[in-house]
Amino acid sequence: MKKTIMIVDDSILIRNEIGKLLEGTDYEVVCQCRSGEEALETYEKILPDIVTMDIILPGIDGLETSKQLLSKHPKAGIVIISSLVYDRTMQIVQELGPAIPFVFKPINQSFFIESLNKVSNDLDTTL
Numbered sequence: 001m002k003k004t005i006m007i008v009d010d011s012i013l014i015r016n017e018i019g020k021l022l023e024g025t026d027y028e029v030v031c032q033c034r035s036g037e038e039a040l041e042t043y044e045k046i047l048p049d050i051v052t053m054d055i056i057l058p059g060i061d062g063l064e065t066s067k068q069l070l071s072k073h074p075k076a077g078i079v080i081i082s083s084l085v086y087d088r089t090m091q092i093v094q095e096l097g098p099a100i101p102f103v104f105k106p107i108n109q110s111f112f113i114e115s116l117n118k119v120s121n122d123l124d125t126t127l
Helices: 010-023 037-045 060-072 087-096 109-126
Strands: 004-009 028-034 052-053 077-081 102-104
Touching: 004 010, 004 037, 004 109, 010 028, 028 037, 037 052, 037 060, 037 087, 052 060, 052 109, 060 077, 060 087, 077 087, 077 109, 102 109
Parallel strands: 004 028, 004 052, 052 077, 077 102
Antiparallel strands: none
């Protein structure tokens, strides 16, 4: 059975790109969100297996959104996707959880799928 994915990114181009990268894989996009607030609200309704999270979002950013999501759902699968690559950013991502992968934009498909597989395997072992 395919794992469900919620894409959180304010760029429709990136959301579409992620959707195309997932075609023919074991992952299915079930919803897309443009903001952190929308993501938190939608997650409660959909309960996707994995969330791809951009950092720069309107309203609350992706790091704070991830923090809030994990506080309510500690086993939520998250993959951070961003072009924002600073030491402090990487440190904050590690503080969210050492198992949270960071995928750089532009997205490398094989690394992205590998990151999703890692999160998916981690979820399977904690169930």
